[in-house]
Amino acid sequence: MTKNVEKHVDSCRFCWMCRHICPIGNATGQERNTARARALGLSLVNRGALGLEEVIDNLYECACCGACTKECVTGWDPVLFVKQARLECALDGVLPDYIEKLVNNCIERQNAYGVLELDEALKDAIAAHAQKTGTLLFLGVDARCRVPNAARDAIRLLEKAGVVFTVLDEEPPSGQQMDYLIGRAEETKGQMENCAKTLNAFENVVVYDPQDAKVFKREYKELGIALSCGVETFPTFLAGLLDQGVLKGSNEKIAAVYQDPFELSRDLGETDAPRKVVSAYARYSEMLMHGKDTMWAGNLLMREWMPDVMKDVARMRIQNAKGVGAAAIVTASVSEYASLKAAADPDMQILSLEELILAAEEKNTPVSGTDGGTVYAGQPE
Ligand code: SF4
Ligand code: SF4
Structure with a gap:
């Protein structure tokens, strides 16, 4: 581990102040699911008392949600050391089988779930926005592969608002799944750089999934991956549509x-x-x-x-x-x-x-928009 990450591990005072806010720890009631227990395990690994493979399952019981980071009285970052330790496990070849399978899917099939074909109705909805415009709606792998009805609703809402936009038939992964699974490995950075090239062909990108928005706006910046396009989250874009009436x-x-x-x-x-x-x-x-x-x-x-x-x-x-x-x-x-x-x-x-x-x-009366799309006017009854 880097010295900085070792410092984060060793700075945990095992004080329990973050214990009550861990969603996983609260759900399981197990002490092992807290940041404190993870820091203790990694501290023993750093001192040679445990092998990395002995704490690896526990590392994947963390959502990296950052609630403990926000609460940590020492100001140190448990998410940082969890992600670094996952990267070490990947580099040492000691990933658990259930994680390795997902990583391989990310590399070979561009999504952790191994999905090869999108839902037919979603494919049709995407095909209706194949034409290149200035605005890309980036759906993300979870919506595309696992919740196609949500992806279709997002498309339908922008259609109803008269927005002219593109959705990609073959959308590259943002790298968020790889970042979660194995941290900032070369393969993760490769996915991110590849995705940035696609995004930069547009003026604006509206990002449907917060997991993608986070990596676009934070991880890409930290890794020096330049985005020349505007990046807006879906809720912010919708708030703008409200402002515009x-x-x-x-x-x-x-x-x-x-x-x-x-x-x-x-x-x-x-x-x-x-x-x-x-x-x-x-x-x-x-x-x-x-x-x-x-x-x-x-x-x-x-x-x-x-x-x-x-x-x-x-x-x-x-x-x-x-x-x-x-x-x-x-x-x-x-x-x-x-x-x-x-x-x-x-x-x-x-x-x-x-x-x-x-x-x-949808209770409102549709009227023609100036750009040929459809906007909705009039208050619902
Ligand atoms: S980052 Fe991990 S340990 Fe911290 S609160 Fe979230 S799930 Fe729990
Ligand atoms: S609040 Fe910080 S120092 Fe205290 S147990 Fe949690 S991670 Fe460790």
Whole structure:
């Protein structure tokens, strides 16, 4: 490990101040799932008392959500040492089989899930936007491979708003899955550089998945991978459409909370734009642990090796929403959307931002837009 990373490991005071905010630790109730336990394990590896392979499974029980980093009293970064240790495992060839399979899929099939063919209806929706324009809607691997209905809704919403945009038939991976699985390996950087070339052919990129937005706006910068295009998150783009009066909002509002994806709120500091959108369509309140303090609600990638824990993580978040009397959780993360849906609580609606908006805007009267698209005017009844 680099000296800097060793310093992070050794700086953990094992004080337990981050213990209560780990979504995985809270779901499993196991001490091994906290940042503290991981630091202790790696500290023993650094001193030669344990082999890396003895702590490797525990390293992959971390979501890298950064809640502990934010809370850490020493100001050090558990996510940094977890990702560095994963990279060491990859370089030493001691990755667990269940992770190696996903990494190989990322390299050979461009997505960790090994999906080769997209959903037919999604392919049709994408084909309708094959023509090159100035704006790219970047869907990301989770939406394309695992939640095609969400990808189609995102496309449909921009169509209804009269936005002229492109969606790529063969979208390169952003590198976010590789970054999570093995950190900043050469292969990860290679995917990122390749993706940057594609993005830079556009003036603006609207990024649907917060996991991609985070790497575009943060990791690419840290790795010196230049993006000459504008990069906007999907909620910020939608907030702009509201400002322009293209989206109108709704008078019929359900009681909802917003599930902040940590990539947007904690990593990119984006908390206002999604709230502006949600509050235009929902009677909105805050649940426990929101904004930069958000509690992660699970994801699709970790579901590959920890499906039951992902359900428990999501169920705990649903309880937080019930605690403030919400009837719905609205999320801007396609991965958390799928995770919350899989928890299948009959008393809680799980809505993507686009589902929330489409339900209201489709009641409006369509009128022709100036660019030949369609905009929606008039308030819903
Ligand atoms: S990064 Fe998140 S999942 Fe990992 S130890 Fe910290 S709080 Fe837990
Ligand atoms: S708050 Fe920081 S120092 Fe304390 S146990 Fe957690 S990671 Fe270690």
